Amino acid sequence: MTNKKNNNTNNSTNDQDENQNNQNQNTNVENSEQNNIQKNSTTKNEKDTKFLDNINKQNIEKTKSIKSKVIKLNSSIAYLSYVNEVQIYNEVKNLRNQTIGFVKSVHNFEIEVYLIVENDDISIDEEVNVYLTQISIKFHDKILGSVINPLGDFIMSFTSREELTQSRSSEIFQEAPNIESRSKLNDQFVTGYNIVDFMFPVGYGQRMLVIGDKQTHKTEFFIETIKNIFVNRQSCNRDKETICIYVSIGQKKSDLSRFINDMIINKVSNTMIVAATSSDPLGLQYLAPYAATSIADFYAKNNYNIILIYDDLSKHAIAYRELCLLAHEKPGRQTYSSDIFYTHSSLLERSLKYKNGGSITSLIGIESFESEIDYITTNVISITDGQLFFSSDKLKLGLKPPICTSLSVSRTGASVQLKGYKGIMGIIRQKIALYNQSLDFYKNYKEECDKSVLNNIKWGLYIINLLYNTNNSGSNGMLKQLCIKSIIEQQLFFNNYSLEDIEQELFINQINVFISNTINEIEIEIKKNASIINDNQKLYDYIKQYVMNAHNKKI
Template sequence: MPMLKEQLSLFDEAIELTVAEPLEAHDLEEIGTVIALDRGIAMVRGLSAVKNQELVQFPGGVMGMVYNLDPHYVGIILLGGFEHIKAGDCVKRTFMVADIPVSDSFLGRVINPLGNPLDEKGPVDAQRRLPIEREAPPIMHRAPIHDPLQTGIKAIDSVVPIGKGQRELILGDRQTGKTTIAIDTIINQRDKNVICIYCSIGQQISSVTKIIEILKRYNALKHTIIMVAGAEDPPGLAYIAPYAATSLGEFFMESGRDVLIVYDDLTKHARSYRELSLLLERPPGREAYPGDIFYIHSRLLERSTHLKEKYGGGSLTALPIIETQAENLSAYIPTNLISITDGQIYLSPKIFQMGNFPAVNIGTSVSRVGGKTQLPAYRQITGMLKLSYSQFEELEIFSGFSAKLDEDTLKTLEKGKRIRKALNQPKYSPIDVTEQIGIFLAVLNGVLDSVDLDKIEESEQIIGKIVWENEAFRTLLMNRGTLDNDTKNGFLQMVEDRLKKELGF
């Protein structure tokens, strides 16, 4: 008994010494143990004080993001290759959240969602780091959207214009030209002081490589950052990619610059999140998506805005892309995103199959904000354009039931065919907004009624030259002036004379 008391006394002294001389903070480490691993997620026991969305480190330097805090274990999303990780491995806390380096040096580079270069051009000098998950700017920090962001695509700039700071959804079935519209918009930002970020989510590397080559060919890579989370990467990288790209865009926006960001596409992003949620044993909802699928996209897109001058004055414009199936706009993910965004550009497979590119369905597409940013001269003619084209589409359907048509109907049909032809445009060939106004002025006022359909494209090129030669006309349009009758009639007469001379009609 005395021996036991003596041992307990020695033990108490040891405790007192430990309390009296605590270890330094940097000597403390909280370590957990991997108890299960499955296709991009890990279950870890032992990290009792870890926080949600904290980064943890696995053997080999692979990082993971804490996502489930259960009583007996922690669910972690892996952000790197996990082939060498196994049950029993140690996991260390980093006491940091997932972030990305930000810098002007990223322009023209290809990176992954963690900010690591993928283009073999060496490391990037980072000015600072920003967390990938950030609060959206409060309402009082936001300014009205008043500047247009020109896509260079006639069918969009005329009918569904986009403003700087807007969120415009691009949706349509597979292979209808959704990515092409986004790439055209990026190409059109050359020399316009707009920084572009193309965020590729879950695409094949061959597709991304092709896009990089197109941007190089059209001299658009120097103002663009390409972020890639490939189809072969862990689903965790695909999940964080759009948030990381947005943080990179916010760095430029907060310094007073205009940014365009393309998410290609959020269908794959939603599927990645569904896969991770099911592996983490979160309760599934409609179509097996977790209950917060709406929230993950709303908190992403709410970060796109136009800031007031005292908060930087920059803007972040978002073009999220979503894929529909069998033209079903009422599917779960498309309806979620339509309700979040400020309008949508719908690409119809039927229009695509008719050979009309881009295959924009004017009746279904809408811009809830961009019309206010449109040049006044353009706004003067878009109302007539929509009306004439919708009348033509109705008459075209009914004309198939009748062999005899009156003269007025035939004229409407012929003008409608020329409007449709004018709305067509080859890919990767954006057109200046002043040229677009000149083309539609000529079409709507009957100047091209006598021109054969196969010569409409040639006529457009001639009209474009006239616009660029007429400096006073261009200056009036760019300074947000309106077209009076004398200016409009003078321009139309000039176009008619030149077309007669060069095309001989």
């Protein structure tokens, strides 16, 4: 019995010891876990601190400037003594905090800077500050109605608005958005010109080239397009938030003044002008299209449709060629720089339609010589989504805009057209092609022509008059275009006039009077049914029937 008791006592003692050991082990585990948590939190805090320190360091480095000295100077280009950390497009300022240029290339022994000031404002051995930030354009959100230079400096206002304080900054040289942020082009930008909107439709986000010799009314086409957008912004929902940015590159001051006066007379308030005239430094002319595109990108990301007009890129190419030759770069074809294609493609690739935002639609002016397609024109044609060819021969015939239909094309085509505008492109192309063939035959074999040849000529003149010479100005421009489309599709007035009558101005004058009276009646009627206005196809169907009835009453 005594042994049993002793055994029981020993067992209980052992159990107590085991329990004590387990408690000690649990305590040790808990202590180790707490230590690990403390270590992890300490490590995390250290990482966060290091991360914030790195960000602060980067921000300090971005605002940091490095002193350098001008060692060489020629027209439009300065060479600075080499310093570390400098990259291309870094901003260069003098000691008076005035931006004098930007870094274009960095070598082991010197830094090449494109100047945006006159040579008198800088001298050899002068100290300058090279900032580690890219050169930027500064502007105000409400800069519309103003003329600025490529750095954002206010020049004048054409809407009686006072100078605005610069509140935003955007890097001038930016990479084009990736394909994931782009959307398919499926919405038409209506220019107000029948020949363009029916045959060569332009979609929001498209890049359309405008080619033509001097004095073929390219700038007039741009002006009228801007005015049509402004006047019709209330009648077309798509144009309610449309902004126009006009870039003047290397133009004469007198030409720019005429453009500005036109904006003042028409009180156009949805447009801004970025100007670098022929008297400005070459570096400023080179910057102009990039600066305007940066502003356009800001507005497009804020859900605006931007119409960006480059007038023109051939002068931009010439300015860049002069800069490259002054920098003693090896010339390429036609003495242009070897990277001229990249220069323009990197610029125009920034035109797009955002998936979750607005769009940038580019109208790119290019000046040709005697209607020849040169090196720069060929490059830009391969980058863009279509071209409008302005012909001096068409202008001599009194056609405005003098667009040559056989050389012009839109690569988006009917896929971007409004529903009410579709279906007429094929008819017009066929009739104009037959007209051109029949006209050539008539000139050579006049005595052998039969009625079919004369009928084709009559058809061609009928369509050309309606496309080129009808007036679509005013707040009801879209209604007028739909009215003209219905006249062509239903062949109204065609049999009422002879070939000789259609060649006279009387024909088109009577058509314009009919359209004007009919549109006034239609506007009164559709106000009673506002739902029609928002559906382009229903609106066209309504106009088509109304025009037919009005034509029958007139007859």
